[in-house]
Amino acid sequence: MEYYARSENKNKEKETVAQHAIRVAKYAEENAASFGKGYEGRIAGQFHDFGKMGHRFQDVLKGIESKINHEMAGACVVRKRYGLLESLEIQIAIYSHHKGLNFALQDNYNNYFDAEFLDSHGRKMSIADPEEFGNAFQIFMSEIKDNNNPIKAPIYDCCKNTKIEQMLAIRMLFSSLVDADYTASAEHFDSHIIDESEGDSLDTQVWIKSLMEFRNNIKQKSSADKHLNRLRDRVFDNCISAAKKPPGLFTLTAPTGMGKTLSLLAFALKHAQEYNKRRVIIVLPFLSIIEQNAKQYRQIHNTILEDHSQTEYDEKSRLYADRWHADVIITTSVKFFEGLFRHMPTDCRRIHSIANSVIVFDEAQCLPHDVICATLETMNALCKKYNSTVVFSSATQPAFSYRKDLDWQPVEIINDNATLFQHTKRVHVNWRMDGKTGFSDLAKEISQSNCCCAIVNIKKHSVEIYKELKSICKSDSDSLFHISTDMCIAHREAVLKEINYRIENKMPCRLVSTQCIEAGVDLDFDKVYRALAPLDAIIQSAGRCNRNGRLLQGEVVVFIPEDERYPDAAYENAANIVKLLSKDADIDIYNANHIREYYRKFYQTFSQDKGDLTKAIDTLNFEGVTNAYQLIPNKGFTVIVPYTKSLELFKEICETARTEGLSPLLMKKARTITVNIYNKKIKDVGEQLYFKPTKAKQEKALSNWFILLDHNLYNEKTGLQLENSESLNTII
Structure with missing residues (x-):
């Protein structure tokens, strides 16, 4: 009797379980070899579909049966053959490769040969008869023709790894198996699928040459102050020099407007060249920044993979994106971390591709405080155990070292960045903390400036101030603009285009906005008003003032609005820390010591991750981690x-x-x-x-x-x- 893995393809060909196992084992071994678990990947691939050797699954293919668990049989074989603890990662990967990561195997083991036993999904076991199981195993082993030498050393050592490291190790092997299984299955129906889902290997020489040419072209066209361009050169040169340092964890701390987008790419490419990294992954918090940066990167080299929730793919491109087998990838924080902290196969499929990569996080301050420990411990593990290099970049680098639950020892890329901040002191900050500012008074002040922006915390406030301003500037209403996320992307982009045109042509321009313009939006106002907010938000807002050094000094006014409300309690608590610190003396946003003191107090208040996430990690509950680890709310x-x-x-x-x-x-x-x-x-x-x-x-x-x-x-x-x-x- 032939045991088939799936239905026939367009050529009327059926693939046997053994043929599929051999193919998956090969791909899983290749995937897992990037982090030293190639052999374990091969075992997982060989036995993942062993359960299809039973008559119950063969009846599923004939349409006679349904709700059959074929995964558990392979986990049973691996447990018996290689030991319960030693091969636990492989067992979990096999057992989970359809329904999602699940650590609870014992109940299934205890009841496996009960013919009527149903798993947690209401499915019967595919080979529930011991005699049938033994016969199937003998046939299977003779067909795959692999002697499977015993594993030489334990492959799962829970005593030496933290819970985060244990879960990451399981996810990495799981990812290697899932990708191999999906790819091999697709290949059965389309023999060209491998070629179509493999991107170019990283040619650092070509990328670096194109980057240098692109940057030189920008410098020649730049109208920015010469002193500012020299500082940008310094940041770029520091990145090139630091790229030679050994792989690991890095930070890049530099003021806004320092050309970090290209400098970070330069570091990543040079470091990849120096240490033979497979790919560069650039992670950004906002879609608006991704589209802006991706457009710039494509002008350098057009092989970039842009992967986020709004990217359009045809069927073949979708497979390419699902695997992340590309040379340079640009993605969102949500997309990146959903694989590292979720439990379903489709979410985890690509994460094995993260190993041996350079990963760059821009705007690092945007990570939510209640998932910081889990996030950064995972980044540490990627560096230590998966041969990756991770860079956190920000003008307001969070002082994560103040978190007592975290080991955080990065290498800073910028030499003497404190001096760099002082040399880029393009604005004076006026801390208006003595009393509250009314919206009508604020509107009057804005109307008296020809190039001004006000950034507030609540959309209701932005609309109220805009209306006040409109009633004052009746004869000059063309100069008034409003931006918030109550406006669709096309609308916001059109407004930003008009604003930039007016600023470049020295036409009157007055904007009232929410925080949505704080990061990744290139605006250059003479004066910025900022409602009291967390210090990192205030510094980001200041980056929209005198950005290109057109003035000797721009002005930023931090004020307490008459209606003192905030987006949420955490935002309010952080803003109150700023208010408290400013009572002693004005905060110098260019002084690293002042910024560190803010973060010291911040992490005294926000000292640990959310409880449900911590509990799920402590109990190795993969589905619980998926539910608890949220970078953004799901509702709405x-x-x-x-x-x-x-x-x-x-x-x-x-x-x-x-x-x-x-x-x-x-x-x-x-x-x-x-x-x-x-x-x-x-x-x-x-x-x-x-x-x-x-x-x-x-x-x-x-x-x-x-x-x-x-x-x-x-x-x-x-x-x-x-x-x-x-x-x-x-x-x-």
């Missing part, structure tokens, strides 16, 4: 809005969504005209959409997406104006 509604300049797209999206339902491709196409909100009022003024039925799921399922029906609720100046609406932070 997505609203498709009728932005005037994108009305044709709005009409097209609405028509398709109504007739066919929402598909991933349509959602990505619509993203430039969507706004994310919490406000449930959208249910009264919007049309809720259904997901497009699929082969696996034929019934209509309601989504959290809506079409805005009342077009008057989308304002051409301030965006979506539902009563008391609060948008989600755009970190995805």
